[in-house]
Amino acid sequence: MNARLDGRLAGKVAIISGGAGGCGAAASTLFARQGARVAIIDRDGDAAETLASILRDEGLSAAGFGADVARKQDVARAVAAARETFGPADVLFNHAGTLIVKPFLDIEEDEWDWLMAVNVKSMYLMTQAVLPQMLEKAAGTIICTSSISAVCATPGEVLYDTTKGACHMFARAIAIEYRERGIRCNAIAPGFIRTPHGIREIDQLRAMGVDVSENSIAQQQGRLCEPSEVAAAALFLASDESSFVNGAHLFVDNGFSAL
Numbered sequence: 001m002n003a004r005l006d007g008r009l010a011g012k013v014a015i016i017s018g019g020a021g022g023c024g025a026a027a028s029t030l031f032a033r034q035g036a037r038v039a040i041i042d043r044d045g046d047a048a049e050t051l052a053s054i055l056r057d058e059g060l061s062a063a064g065f066g067a068d069v070a071r072k073q074d075v076a077r078a079v080a081a082a083r084e085t086f087g088p089a090d091v092l093f094n095h096a097g098t099l100i101v102k103p104f105l106d107i108e109e110d111e112w113d114w115l116m117a118v119n120v121k122s123m124y125l126m127t128q129a130v131l132p133q134m135l136e137k138a139a140g141t142i143i144c145t146s147s148i149s150a151v152c153a154t155p156g157e158v159l160y161d162t163t164k165g166a167c168h169m170f171a172r173a174i175a176i177e178y179r180e181r182g183i184r185c186n187a188i189a190p191g192f193i194r195t196p197h198g199i200r201e202i203d204q205l206r207a208m209g210v211d212v213s214e215n216s217i218a219q220q221q222g223r224l225c226e227p228s229e230v231a232a233a234a235l236f237l238a239s240d241e242s243s244f245v246n247g248a249h250l251f252v253d254n255g256f257s258a259l
Contacts, residue, residue, distance in 0.1 A: 008239040010035030013086045015079070017069045017126050018096030020047035022195035023145070026231035027093055028052075032060040034235060036091065039082035040064045041126075043096075061086070069096045070117040072125055079129040088133035091238045094123045094144045097163075098197065101204035104158040112159055119163035123170055131183070138182035143237045144171040146187040148253050156208045164189075168249055175247030184246040186237045191253030192217055194224040221256040 014031045018024040020042035032038045032055045042048040045066020052064035063085050067078035082089070097119045100111055123144055134140025146167035153161050171187035178185070192198055192212070205212045217224065233252045236242050251257045 005033055007035040008235065008241065009091070012036045012090040012238075013039070013082075013088065014091035014093065014238065015039045015041060015082055015089050015126075015130055016093040016095055017041045017122065018043075018145075019093070020044055020051050020064065022197055023190070023193060023227045023230040023234075024093075024095040025051055026227035027095065027234045028062065029055065030228070030231040030235055031091070031093075031238065032062050033058075034239075036238075037061040037086040038063075039078075039086060039089075041067050041069060041078045041082070041096075043068050069122040069126055075122075075125040075129050079126070083133060088136060089130050090134070090137075090140055092126060092130045092134075092140070092142045093234055093238065094126050094142065095234075096122050096126075097145055099157070099160045099201055101156045101160070101201060101208065103156060103208070107159055115159050115163055116166075119160075120166045120170070123167065127174065131178070134183055135178075135181055140183050141238055141242075142171070142174060142183065142185040143234050144185070144187045146171070146189040146249065148189055148191050148251065148257050150187075150189060150249070151257055154205065155210050156205055171249070172247045179246055184237075184242070186242070186245060186248045186250060188230065188233055188237065189249055189251045189253065189257070190230050191221045191225050191251075191256040193230065194226055198224065220259065221254040223254070225252060225254070 014036040019028040019040035028040045040048040048064030052062040055062035065078040067074035147164040149161045150164040150168040174185040
């Protein structure tokens with residue numbers, strides 16, 4: 001599925017964390033093709049710049065920056081570089097994240113702290129770094145990647161589910177606190193996705209004996225979600241078409257969360 005290319009983000013500066021792979025790369029590509037100047041921030045700086053170079057070869061505007069977005073100094077450096085390159089941000093897509101699949105009683109304290117940092121602290125750091133740029137213009141939109149796991153619990157994913165529940169409320173609370181200052185913030189919540197991250201999750205759940213067979217996924221959401229479908233939903237939230245959508249949780253799961 002491809003979103004129509006009509007320049008919906010023309011003139012806008014978009015920063016995407018975790019923007020070099022999977023759904024993040026799909027969003028970086030789509031946002032650039034829709035006219036945005038895209039700052040791709042990723043822990044793999046080489047992958048970020050490689051994708052940016054491919055987009056520039058298409059005549060689009062993109063730059064890659066390496067950063068661990070769970071580290072304040074990395075975030076500050078990357079966000080400053082993005083502003084120097086493209087100017088103040090109009091769109092922030094907090095997409096960076098990963099998962100741990102493990103029985104709850106086997107989770108180590110350092111694993112808990114690490115996943116909380118990658119999935120939750122990164123949103124705090126990125127938003128705190130970028131939001132002042134938006135407040136200068138009294139306009140901006142923030143998108144946070146959550147998951148069906150914020151509302152649909154799965155064995156072996158207590159830690160992951162908890163981080164995504166935090167993503168849900170983070171987006172809602174930012175929306176309420178900054179609504180009167182021209183800022184929108186929403187969460188996007190995909191189901192099982194056809195990405196390396198998504199396939200790894202399925203494989204690890206199956207290894208634990210959780211039923212995520214092809215038949216089970218077909219019953220829950222029909223089929224695997226494609227990265228382009230997540231990117232298209234993020235585009236809607238990033239664009240002026242969603243001007244009155246704020247504090248929302250947009251599920252991209254073909255009804256999984258409605259069961």
